[in-house]
Amino acid sequence: MAKILCVLYPDPVSGYPPQYARDEIPVISGYADGQTAPTPEPPIDFRPGELVGCVSGELGLRAYLEGLGHELIVTSDKDGPDSEFERLLPEAEVVISQPFWPAYLTEERIAKAGKLKLAVTAGIGSDHVDLAAAAKAGITVAEVTGSNCISVAEHVxxxxxxxxxxxxxxxETAKEGGWNIADCVSRAYDVEGMHFGTIGAGRIGLAVLRRLKPFDVKLHYTKRHRLDSAIEEELGLTFHKDVESLLEAVDIVNMQLPLYPSTEGMLDDKMFEKMKRGTYVINTARGKLVERDAVVRALESGHIAGYAGDVWYPQPAPPDHPWRTMPFNGMTPHISGTTLSAQTRYAAGTLEILQSYFGNAPIREEYLIVAGGELAGTGAQSYRLT
Incomplete structure (x- = not known):
């Protein structure tokens, strides 16, 4: 019998919805890059469009796992030495976590997790796992690649x-009963004709570029592996060999790259100074890609016109985090990739990964981040261990 430790965000404060806003969601069978959506063996123990990403939703996994005789423990208590996650980790064979409410698998925690064999991200982005430590310990790291890419792109x-x-x-003016139009439009512009640049143009970054093309903006990107020339021609993309040249050229900067040691703190005071005055910055990738207080300084000085993102560090962010109150911000909790539509796909993908693991079958190459002591699959294309 295996012990599966699953960390999910808490249930709705107001209780589970008595009914959902919609009766159904569209069926998505595949993604733009040709990858198929998750295809677990039936039955799936939830209805598509239900809230399954929180503790009581359990990602719809309990019936499957208990049917095999395994023990599933679901909690939101993940931080600190006295947390339920810390207490139960040494006995866990499988850990499931989310980017939105990450259970940080640090080197120290991995050292305590002597029975851990598989770490699954219910969603995409496995930087809450120390990948180098996981590789050294022989732990397989997998995520549901592609499951919520479009969800995040739409959020951008x-x-x-x-x-x-x-x-x-x-x-807010309308909610408060006002009609002070001049105040509202004193910071309002058209997107048309602006220069938009994305740092990182993988699945999400490319999806953002495709969705902004009809707005008649000038599109720029920088990426470790340059896109195919046919895609550049199709979208009218300008490629930049480095981040600095992109920052100097655009009006809107979008962060869409993985977090690893060499990308941490990429946008600091020096990099903000390279942007033209009035630039907007969007970050739905990872909070630690930017220096926290440098963002605040750039906004308070008026050098950048706005900052919006739904990624923070740590997550959940403390109540006094300065991004909550800095001027001209559009921050949200980390929600971009956990719509009810996305939950359907990443819950099904988590089930597919577990079915492969417990059935002694290969896990999809697209889902692998670390396997056999090294980066594998998507991980080999997206991450670095240093």
Whole structure:
């Protein structure tokens, strides 16, 4: 019998929805790069569109795992030496976590997890796992690649429009009974004709570029592996060999790259100074890609016009985190990749990974981050161990 330790975000404060806003969600069978959506063996123990990403939702895994005689423990208590996660980790064979409510598998925690064989990210982005330590310990790390890429890309487009059009303050004016149009539009512009640049153009970054193309913006990108020339021609992309040249050229900067040691703190005071005054910055990748206080300084000085993101460090962010109160921000909790639509896919993908693992079958190459003591699959394309 295996012990599976699953860390998910807490249930709704107001209780589970008595009914959902919609009766159904569209069926997504595949992604733009040709990868198929998760295909676990039936039955799936939830209805597509249900809230399964929180503790009581359990990702719909309990019936499957208990049917095999395994023990499933689901908790949101993940931080600190006295947390349930810390207490139960030494006995766990499988750990499941989310980018939105990450159970940080540090080198120290991995050293205590003597029975751990598989760490699964229910979603995409496995930087909450010390990948070098996992590789050294022979732990397989997997994530549900592709499951919520479009969810995040749509969130980026929403944030771009919200910042540039000054939507959030204008909405507050309407809620408060006001009609002070001049105040609302004093920071509102058209996106049309602006230069938009993404740092990182993988699955999510490319999806963002495709969705912004119809807005008649000038599109820029930088990426470790340059895109195919046919894609560049199709979207009218300008490629930059380095981040600095992109920052100097664009009006909107989008962070869309993985977090590993060499990308941590990429946007600092020096890099913000390279941006033209009035630049907007979007970050739905990882909070530690930017220096926390450098963002605040850039906004307070007026050098950048707005910052929107849904990624923080740590997660959840403490109540006094300065990004909550800095001017001209469009911050949200880490929600971009956990819509009810996305939950359906990443819950099904988590089930598929577990079925492969317990069935002694290969885990999909696209889902692998670390295997056999080294980066593998998507991990080999996206991450570095140093």
């Amino acid at each position: 487009v929403m944030m771009v429009l919200s910042l540039v059009r000054n939507y959030l303050p204008s909405h």
